[in-house]
Amino acid sequence: MKRPASIMLAAVLLLALAACGGGTPGEDTGEPSAVPSDTTPSDEAPPDVIPTPQDEEPADSVSDPAGIVSAHGQLRVEGADLVDRDGNPYQLRGMSTHGIQWFPQFVNESAVKELRDDWNTNVFRLAMYTGDGEGYTDATKERIEQYVDDGIQICLDLDMYCIIDWHILQDKTPLLKKEDAIEFFDKFSKKYGDRENILYEICNEPNPPATWKDDIKPYAEEIIPVIRQNAPDAVIIVGTAQWSQLIEEPKNDPLDADNIMYTLHFYAATHKDWLRDSLKRCRQAEFPVFVTEFGMCSASGNGANDFEEAEKWLGLLDEYNISYVNWAFADKNEAVCALNPGASPTGGWAESDLNEGGVWIRNRFRSKE
Numbered sequence: 001m002k003r004p005a006s007i008m009l010a011a012v013l014l015l016a017l018a019a020c021g022g023g024t025p026g027e028d029t030g031e032p033s034a035v036p037s038d039t040t041p042s043d044e045a046p047p048d049v050i051p052t053p054q055d056e057e058p059a060d061s062v063s064d065p066a067g068i069v070s071a072h073g074q075l076r077v078e079g080a081d082l083v084d085r086d087g088n089p090y091q092l093r094g095m096s097t098h099g100i101q102w103f104p105q106f107v108n109e110s111a112v113k114e115l116r117d118d119w120n121t122n123v124f125r126l127a128m129y130t131g132d133g134e135g136y137t138d139a140t141k142e143r144i145e146q147y148v149d150d151g152i153q154i155c156l157d158l159d160m161y162c163i164i165d166w167h168i169l170q171d172k173t174p175l176l177k178k179e180d181a182i183e184f185f186d187k188f189s190k191k192y193g194d195r196e197n198i199l200y201e202i203c204n205e206p207n208p209p210a211t212w213k214d215d216i217k218p219y220a221e222e223i224i225p226v227i228r229q230n231a232p233d234a235v236i237i238v239g240t241a242q243w244s245q246l247i248e249e250p251k252n253d254p255l256d257a258d259n260i261m262y263t264l265h266f267y268a269a270t271h272k273d274w275l276r277d278s279l280k281r282c283r284q285a286e287f288p289v290f291v292t293e294f295g296m297c298s299a300s301g302n303g304a305n306d307f308e309e310a311e312k313w314l315g316l317l318d319e320y321n322i323s324y325v326n327w328a329f330a331d332k333n334e335a336v337c338a339l340n341p342g343a344s345p346t347g348g349w350a351e352s353d354l355n356e357g358g359v360w361i362r363n364r365f366r367s368k369e
Contacts, residue, residue, distance in 0.1 A: 011117045063229075068122045069087065069159045074233050077259050077338040080286045081321055082235070091266040092161055093365060094123035096293060098330035099167070100151065100335065101128065101135045101144045105152045105345040106330055109158065113288055115329070116160055120365045125163040125292060125325045126151040127204070131170035152188075154196055161349035163292060163325065164188055165201040167241065173210035174219040181219075186226050193231035200227050201292055203239040205265060212241045212249040224257050237290050244293070245271065248278055250286045261290040266301040268310035268335075269349035276316060283320050291317060291324040296357045297335040305335060305357050314364065326361050338362070 020156060050191055073085030075092075077119040084090040095115055097107060115121045124311060126148050130136045148164060166181055168174050174181065186202060192198045202223045206216050220238050227236055227293070236259060240247050244265040249272035251262075262282075266275055283291055294313065296305040317324050337360030 008097070017315070024152055033282070041235070051260060052116065058354060061235070066240070067159050068116075069197050075235050076159070077235060077288050079259055080283055080288045082261070082288070082323055090320045091321050092123040092127065092290075092325070094121035094161075095119070095323050095329040096125035096165070096325045096327050097127050097136065097151070097294060098328040098332060099129045100126055100147045101140070103145045103330040104150075106339075106344055107154065109154050110346040111329075112151075112154050112160070112308060113158055114349070116158055120260045120368060122162040123158075123163060123208070123323070123325065124155050125165055125201075127165045127167045127328075129167045130180070131168075134170050136180075138150050139178070145187075147161065148188070151193075152192060152198065156195065159198065160197065162197050163199045163201050163237070165204055165292065167208060168205060168206055169202040172207050173215040174206055174239070175210075175215050175224075178219055178222065181223055181341050182226050184222055188203075188229035189234070196303075198231070199235045199237060200231070201237040201263070202227075204293070205243040205264075206239050206241055207243050208241075210241060211252065212246065215368075216241060217250070217253065217255065220255055222255075224255070226259070228257075233259070234259060235259050237261045237263055237292060242356070244301075245275060245278075247282055247287075247289060251282050251285055254287075261288040263293075264289050264291050266291065266292045267295045267297060267304035268303075268313055269303055270299040272309055274280070276313065279316070279320075279322075283322075291322060293327045294324055295327050295336045296360060301334045302335040303335060307360055310360070318368075 072090055075082055075084060076088060078087065081089045082092065097103060100107060112124055115124065127135070128144060141294050152162050152164065153354060166184065171177055181202065184200065187231060189200065202220060203216060210216065216239060224236055238250070238255065240250055240261060240263055245261040247262055247264050257343075264279060278288060295301070296310040297303050297306060315322065326338070328337050330341070331341050331343045331345075332338045335339045335355065335357060338354055339349070340353055340355050343353040354362065
């Protein structure tokens, strides 16, 4: 969208301040990984500009899934499954933004339409980092929340599902910014509570010392009623401890609420059989899991991709009808980002515009019906 030059200059200055304040990854304590699955972007984040979408359509569209939400309607949780309005099991598959405050230019209708039509995805996740050191402060929150709102509007226009992600990372415990979260989710659920597109992810990756019992569960018990007042039928996704890996803790101590799913995150080169076994036990217990973030490389966001392990993971998720979202749709220079540095933010991507992981995940999405 076009903005006056004075506003654009102020936005660029604010972005530079936010990027310079970025946090650092957590410490690695070994298996299971204690490394956060996504790191704070460098100071070379692109300017705070959302480009004008291109007029060209993707040249090699493999499907035309327009009307996704119109066809499937309000999703809900039945047992371990996500199902559509008719009660049929339904799987969401898509891409997540990187921190929307650093990469807002990748959230535009042309790019998201290409993810829908050419990559064959049906959901788009809007990741808004919430830590002060990650740029979410009283001075910046209005601007950053506007990026989230812009992304929601794009998904509504494209008839796709959308995940609003309160992206806990550097702040570790969701209790740290609970009051901000209450205000945020009240605002967005009031505005979009009657829309069937929206899923609410209330805490991305709580991490040590945060625990399920002392931090995440009591936080969720306060946030869920706020959303439910305005969006009584929406699916709500709740993060789990240790960067959303300890999913059996809520399995054994679940929330007393309906239409809830619990988050599992994995990075294929780091998280292998032990975490898949945990997922299998959850499935056997009819415990609803949603993989709102995964990568093919290590949990550091870099290193070699392990496509063999990634295929084991996605094969299992497909077998269980578990939804999944790939991290990340951005051009940051790291293995976990699908686009090569300098790739167009508005689509028309040739294979040379994608890194190794981007090529693999696009082909994997395209292979699904």
